[in-house]
Amino acid sequence: xxxxxxxxxxxxxxxxxxxxxxxxxxxxxxxxxxxxxxxxxxxxxxxxxxxxxxxxxxxxxxxxxxxxxxxxxxxxxxxxxxxxxxxxxxxxxxxxxxxxxxxxxxxxxxxxxxxxxxxxxxxxxxxxxxxxxxxxxxxxxxxxxxxxxxxxxxxxxxxxxxxxxxxxxxxxxxxxxxxxxxxxxxxxxxxxxxxxxxxxxxxxxxxxxxxxxxxxxxxxxxxxxxxxxxxxxxxxxxxxxxxxxxxxxxxxxxxxxxxxxxxxxxxxxxxxxxxxxxxxxxxxxxxxxxxxxxxxxxxxxxxxxxxxxxxxxxxxxxxxxxxxxxxxxxxxxxxxxxxxxxxxxxxxxxxxxxxxxxxxxxxxxxxxxxxxxxxxxxxxxxx
Amino acid sequence: xxxxxxxxxxxxxxxxxxxxxxxxxxxxxxxxxxxxxxxxxxxxxxxxxxxxxxxxxxxxxxxxxxxxxxxxxxxxxxxxxxxxxxxxxxxxxxxxxxxxxxxxxxxxxxxxxxxxxxxxxxxxxxxxxxxxxxxxxxxxxxxxxxxxxxxxxxxxxxxxxxxxxxxxxxxxxxxxxxxxxxxxxxxxxxxxxxxxxxxxxxxxxxxxxxxxxxxxxxxxxxxxxxxxxxxxxxxxxxxxxxxxxxxxxxxxxxxxxxxxxxxxxxxxxxxxxxxxxxxxxxxxxxxxxxxxxxxxxxxxxxxxxxxxxxxxxxxxxxxxxxxxxxxxxxxxxxxxxxxxxxxxxxxxxxxxxxxxxxxxxxxxxxxxxxxxxxxxxxxxxxxxxxxxxxxxx
Numbered sequence: 001x002x003x004x005x006x007x008x009x010x011x012x013x014x015x016x017x018x019x020x021x022x023x024x025x026x027x028x029x030x031x032x033x034x035x036x037x038x039x040x041x042x043x044x045x046x047x048x049x050x051x052x053x054x055x056x057x058x059x060x061x062x063x064x065x066x067x068x069x070x071x072x073x074x075x076x077x078x079x080x081x082x083x084x085x086x087x088x089x090x091x092x093x094x095x096x097x098x099x100x101x102x103x104x105x106x107x108x109x110x111x112x113x114x115x116x117x118x119x120x121x122x123x124x125x126x127x128x129x130x131x132x133x134x135x136x137x138x139x140x141x142x143x144x145x146x147x148x149x150x151x152x153x154x155x156x157x158x159x160x161x162x163x164x165x166x167x168x169x170x171x172x173x174x175x176x177x178x179x180x181x182x183x184x185x186x187x188x189x190x191x192x193x194x195x196x197x198x199x200x201x202x203x204x205x206x207x208x209x210x211x212x213x214x215x216x217x218x219x220x221x222x223x224x225x226x227x228x229x230x231x232x233x234x235x236x237x238x239x240x241x242x243x244x245x246x247x248x249x250x251x252x253x254x255x256x257x258x259x260x261x262x263x264x265x266x267x268x269x270x271x272x273x274x275x276x277x278x279x280x281x282x283x284x285x286x287x288x289x290x291x292x293x294x295x296x297x298x299x300x301x302x303x304x305x306x307x308x309x310x311x312x313x314x315x316x317x318x319x320x321x322x323x324x325x326x327x328x329x330x331x332x333x334x335x336x337x338x339x340x341x342x343x344x345x346x347x348x349x350x351x352x353x354x355x356x357x358x359x360x361x362x363x364x365x366x367x368x369x370x371x372x373x374x375x376x377x378x379x380x381x382x383x
Numbered sequence: 384x385x386x387x388x389x390x391x392x393x394x395x396x397x398x399x400x401x402x403x404x405x406x407x408x409x410x411x412x413x414x415x416x417x418x419x420x421x422x423x424x425x426x427x428x429x430x431x432x433x434x435x436x437x438x439x440x441x442x443x444x445x446x447x448x449x450x451x452x453x454x455x456x457x458x459x460x461x462x463x464x465x466x467x468x469x470x471x472x473x474x475x476x477x478x479x480x481x482x483x484x485x486x487x488x489x490x491x492x493x494x495x496x497x498x499x500x501x502x503x504x505x506x507x508x509x510x511x512x513x514x515x516x517x518x519x520x521x522x523x524x525x526x527x528x529x530x531x532x533x534x535x536x537x538x539x540x541x542x543x544x545x546x547x548x549x550x551x552x553x554x555x556x557x558x559x560x561x562x563x564x565x566x567x568x569x570x571x572x573x574x575x576x577x578x579x580x581x582x583x584x585x586x587x588x589x590x591x592x593x594x595x596x597x598x599x600x601x602x603x604x605x606x607x608x609x610x611x612x613x614x615x616x617x618x619x620x621x622x623x624x625x626x627x628x629x630x631x632x633x634x635x636x637x638x639x640x641x642x643x644x645x646x647x648x649x650x651x652x653x654x655x656x657x658x659x660x661x662x663x664x665x666x667x668x669x670x671x672x673x674x675x676x677x678x679x680x681x682x683x684x685x686x687x688x689x690x691x692x693x694x695x696x697x698x699x700x701x702x703x704x705x706x707x708x709x710x711x712x713x714x715x716x717x718x719x720x721x722x723x724x725x726x727x728x729x730x731x732x733x734x735x736x737x738x739x740x741x742x743x744x745x746x747x748x749x750x751x752x753x754x755x756x757x758x759x760x761x762x763x764x765x766x767x768x769x770x771x772x773x774x775x776x
Contacts, residue, residue: 090474091476094472094477094479096479096496097498099499123496125560125561126560126561126638126639126640130496141477170594171594171595171691173591173593192591194691194692195692196549196550196745282586282587303587361565363564364579364583369563370562
């Protein structure tokens with residue numbers, strides 16, 4: 001068990017943060033569903049998912065440059081039942097009439113009310129790929145989320161000029177890498193395919209056209225000698241000592257806590273690195289949970305498998321703020337070697353997580369590419 | 384486009400056939416028999432007109448149909464799927480998504496998605512009143528097999544890349560399949576060893592395509608570029624100064640149709656010194672054309688710049704606002720050429736520079752890629768643009 005001691009002068013940030021963030025004051029909608037008009041959902045792609053209040057599903061549409069909030073009509077509370085769907089890619093392929101290799105599963109989330117599983121996917125691998133959102137119930141039945149006449153609302157993320165106005169399409173694209181609903185705001189992380197500097201946005205929900213607000217910058221308070229502007233790969237909302245944070249994982253694995261209360265227009269926000277998970281790896285998904293009176297964060301990684309971060313007293317860990325030659329540092333964690341081939345991870349309930357597994361693709365170990373089918377969907381007890 | 388569906392051997396069945404044995408009749412019997420036969424014929428004609436027809440499953444106009452069976456106007460209690468269903472996969476899979484309609488008395492299933500190559504469709508019709516179901520299989524259209532795609536350009540175009548090179552932009556001549564980059568892009572060292580090993584050269588994760596899937600952005604592992612980091616100190620930057628490398632893109636990379644490329648691609652380059660100094664527009668050389676001409680405005684940079692950002696982060700502004708024109712990039716991204724739509728008028732102009740514009744190493748105006756000493760962060764240029772004046776005479 002590689003329990004890792006805290007190193008006071010340890011790893012500098014693999015990727016520092018100078019993420020531009022657009023925020024306005026958070027507010028909790030009185031009745032979000034009441035503000036959703038009905039109509040055809042215009043999705044060009046279906047990427048990261050996040051659940052908001054009352055069964056509202058947020059869908060990140062990187063190609064369309066938008067976030068869409070959809071009323072799933074899935075508001076009936078249900079007790080959690082184990083889910084186990086083997087070959088979910090094959091079943092989705094049969095549903096939409098393609099070979100399984102033409103199905104790319106992009107994200108998975110669980111409706112916290114009904115415990116139904118939602119998957120975003122693509123039918124096809126090229127520019128004509130069609131977006132899909134399917135619902136998987138406890139019996140394993142797979143049904144598409146109706147989009148032809150659904151209550152929904154969308155907001156555009158497009159804020160940059162076209163690279164080439166004469167081109168058929170603007171070649172600049174902001175790929176949405178992570179999204180969460182936090183305290184009345186949808187927080188969105190993204191990666192540009194042109195400039196390096198990242199965009200992390202906090203968008204009040206229900207969406208308003210004039211919600212872009214002021215721009216502020218986030219910097220780590222501790223980052224060693226060198227700093228870069230860098231994108232967030234994945235993040236989760238997390239409460240530490242009663243204060244709301246987001247825990248953000250970067251592309252080469254520093255884990256940083258950023259107080260949500262600091263995300264105010266014009267503010268200079270300081271994030272603190274609390275762990276470095278090592279090089280040659282990429283965090284994929286995180287699930288925070290409590291068990292036996294202790295706090296943990298389950299982290300799925302591209303190369304390091306599934307890690308169980310021991311998150312008690314996160315507030316007390318000093319920041320990691322200088323280079324080191326060690327591979328990992330900060331908050332201690334265990335590697336769960338018995339949970340293999342996890343490509344996606346999501347919260348299921350207080351005691352269980354949902355995992356999407358598949359054999360690694362044909363690429364190198366650190367970046368194997370999309371998993372080779374069959375891809376399986378199942379619940380596991382939180383370790 | 385109507386798919387070229389191919390049926391296997393016909394599984395259609397005759398519902399009924401007549402086969403009568405007859406003995407030689409008497410005169411009366413002949414006439415009685417004629418009457419009976421006439422009556423039977425009428426009954427058969429009226430009663431068996433539909434039943435004696437062949438029921439078959441057909442694919443036509445993108446839809447599956449049950450021909451030879453007159454469908455009632457209303458769906459049965461369990462829905463049309465209890466009568467007619469189409470599958471697009473083997474084993475325990477859900478039925479193909481689609482909608483039903485009765486069109487001219489014919490039951491028709493319209494798939495929600497286009498018919499796809501490589502898929503075998505199995506349509507099953509359950510005869511009302513029971514009996515063995517009628518099945519027919521169809522194969523989707525043939526896949527295209529003619530290679531079309533090739534790598535057209537890779538930027539930076541120069542053959543000397545700084546050791547802190549941040550990104551590569553790969554331009555394809557046709558839309559490609561995503562999810563293939565990790566296994567089809569390689570970087571070889573001088574001995575031909577593939578460096579995409581355990582640590583990797585490029586940043587893993589999402590493939591960053593343009594919406595048309597013809598330009599892929601690859602990012603060198605920034606953990607190996609940023610000074611002071613574990614990766615940088617233990618395994619060094621992805622590109623070492625003075626070393627020779629070959630970027631290899633496999634021919635086997637499938638395009639969006641699933642067809643491999645026409646040919647693979649190789650680019651040989653050498654590692655150069657790191658670029659640590661942010662671009663300084665004050666050092667750019669502007670060559671203005673003459674008034675009354677449509678000659679190109681030339682802006683030359685001391686070092687190459689990021690090709691895609693050159694397309695949109697430099698603008699020309701005149702007395703009446705932005706000047707319309709076309710942009711070209713030349714001399715290995717060290718020269719920006721702007722040709723106006725209308726001939727230049729004499730007067731004062733400005734080259735407006737977005738300070739987010741980057742050089743090859745991700746340094747942008749007023750800020751290097753990796754900032755030295757946090758305290759200086761607050762001293763960064765905060766303006767979004769800077770302007771360089773020039774005059775057309």
